[in-house]
Amino acid sequence: MVDRCEHTATSSWFKVLLHFRKQWLHSFGYDSERRSNLMLLDDRTLVFIAGNLLVLLQVHTKEQRYLRSCSGEGIGAITAHPSNEYFVVAEKGNQPLILVYEYPSLRLYHILRGGTEQVYSSVDFNLDGSILASVGGAPDYMLTLWDWRHEEVMLRCKASSQEVYRVRFSPHNPELLTSSGTGHVKFWTISPTFTGLKLQGVMGYFGETSATDVEGFVELPDRKVVTGTEWGNLLLWDREAIKVEICRIERQSCHVGTAQPFSLEDGQLMTFGSDGVIRGWDIEKINMADTHSGRLEMEPINELVVGQCLPVICGEEPPAQLLHLVCPGFQWIHQETGPFFHQHCSVKVFDFLAKKQLTTSCFNQSGTTVSWAPPWVKASSGLLGFEDGVVRLLELYRPQSLYAVSRSSCEEDGKLRLKQAFKPHSESVTALSYERNGEILATGRADGTVFFFSVGEKYLPIGFIHVPSPVQALEWSPASHSNNRLLILCWSGHVVEVNCPNPKDQEPLKTFLLPELHRRPFRFQSIKSRIKGGFDSGYLYHCKFSENQDEEPEKRKDEPFHFLPIHNADNDPICSITFSSSRELLLCGMHSGSIRVYPLQPGDLSLTSMQSYWVLSLHDNQNGQLHHIRCSHDDLFVLTAGDDGNMFSFTRHPPEELQSSLQRKAAMIPSPSVRLESKSLVLDIEDPVAYRSVFRLFS
DSSP states (O other): OOOEEESOOOHHHHHHHHGGGSTTOEEOOOOTTSTTOOEEEETTEEEEEETTEEEEEETTTOOEEEEEOSSSSOEEEEEEOTTSSEEEEEEBSSSOOEEEEETTTOOEEEEEOOSOSSBEEEEEEOTTSSOEEEEEOTTTOEEEEEEGGGTEEEEEEEOOSSOEEEEEEOSSOTTEEEEEETTEEEEEEEEEETTEEEEEEEEOBOTTSOOOOOOOEEEOTTSOEEEEOTTSOEEEEETTEEEEEEEOGGGOOSSSSOEEEEEEETTEEEEEETTSEEEEEEHHHHHTOOTTTSEEEOOOSEEEEOBOSOOOBTTBOOBOOEEEEEOOTTOOEEEEOSOTTTGGGEEEEEETTTTEEEEEEEOSSOEEEEEEOOTTSTTOOEEEEETTSOEEEEEEEOGGGGSTTTTOOOOOSOEEEEEEEEOOOSSOEEEEEEOTTSSEEEEEETTSEEEEEEOSSSOEEEEEEEOSSOEEEEEEOOTTSSSOEEEEEETTSEEEEEEOOOGGGOOOOSOOBOTTOOEEEEEBOOOHHHHTOSOSTTEEEEOOOOSOOOSOGGGOOBOOSEEEEOTTOSSSOEEEEEEOTTSSEEEEEETTSEEEEEEOOTTOTTOTTOOOEEEEEOSOTTTOOOOEEEEOTTSSEEEEEOTTSOEEEEESSOHHHHHHHOOOSSOOOOOOSSOGGGSOOOOOOOOTTOOOOHHHHTO
């Protein structure tokens, strides 16, 4: 699982990192916004793409197996053979490969080369599985038909000049295919000629109907095709012409938002939409539609609203946002859209050692930042900041202890309860951080303010300060520093250092503004033009606060006094950085979704030993920017979360060493800190425009 080792490195470290591919790798996330990212191989195994991995999930046991992208540059599309004895992984990268694997052995069976330049966007087998169709993404958008068993190209031509979302063989006629994508649908025929087979395509003509992106379609037995639209209606095509547009009575749309047909079942055309509703339509009535009117108004025969884990508002549970459906016999498996952490406005807690989700809680706003209280904080809890400026203090506890007396049972391993909710900000909370003694909490927000709280059974307000721009991160000085100070990093390049406020020194005032809190500003002034040119990525900079602090922060221009070049980082900048607790490793999360691991020499504060490194391609190379990378509290595991919605855990120790280090097989979840039945209900702040008043919030 190690992509490559840059420069030189000891073999012992290389062996350690090789254990990334062993049993302790686990995927907790899911790229729900990727098209058609769900495949069923048999009644027990679901398959989906997670960054640079293909995950094979056993539905009942939740056990995962993995196949890695051979190129290390990602996976573009997947499909299963009609027999389910094979499946296809079409990759990304320069001249990407199509890999055919046997199932269930996962043995690589065939490799297809030369079908596209950069990425495959869709692949599909014909009905008997003898031919594989593939379509590439930019810049070529090539449609290729493969004699895959002989690893030969049968036919190929340009599919479109715009992005193609999918290509499918007709399940009724082996000579017909359909492709669709941005603003188009195209109908293909495999025709015999004197010189052999020929692939001919006809672009659908929208005519007076508005052109639309076509996400999904269904081929009918009589060569007609039904496609969806962005505005929620359905279009019935007779080759290149629209025969009729289908809507509901009184011209209501078939779905709210995008509509996608997905199957024919028992005389019904099945569709789903981004409104979370699955509907069945009378296909015979659709086929008999009057073509002169151009519009068919009808009501669905059946419908099903797919719910989701959201708080019930006004007595109704909001629907899921469906993106893809798989139909294995008499059940449907659906894919919902939305980034993993923000999906459904939920907070999820995982036991990464036991590889399972412990519990989830839902809120009416999306979370923006999260932090565990350090162990030395009394009644430790988890803190979450939300997009509406609310900070919620949550306690994780073991619910079984509450049922011991009553002898009833509880199936949940853990549960979250709200201990306190307060709203120090009117905009999104961007950072949370406890000072080194756990007595002060600092919160930052998008409008450029930092609020301080005293930590106790109740978190009480101390006051706030203004900084030059939106807060990106907060970092308190470690115990080794003589002074207890907070470093505030802003998006504008400003860094502000402030002394830790003393709650005992603050007198009750009409305002919580702390104007007298001592601070030192620094504003990063680029020196890249004097080094190499271009943007500031590709270097780590060593900076210090200027002795001259008289100039206004907005007008400052402070330069680094030293820089450290980072190999191959000009076009792949570092997005996150962390140290192991022993500081023997520096881990960097890259824009490309990969992890860089640098071994360091003891006591090397200036990072001069930051030379050799390993690269692990883990998250999606195009949209999996790795903004979060952390070591576990015991330094045994590394956890990552990327913009592609994926979250991984893996160990950097050999399995035999890991087993001797672990004394347990599951997370130790504490009993509730107090008897919950004796506590009054904590009121949440549910109004996103609630007035920002720290006085009323702590009453």
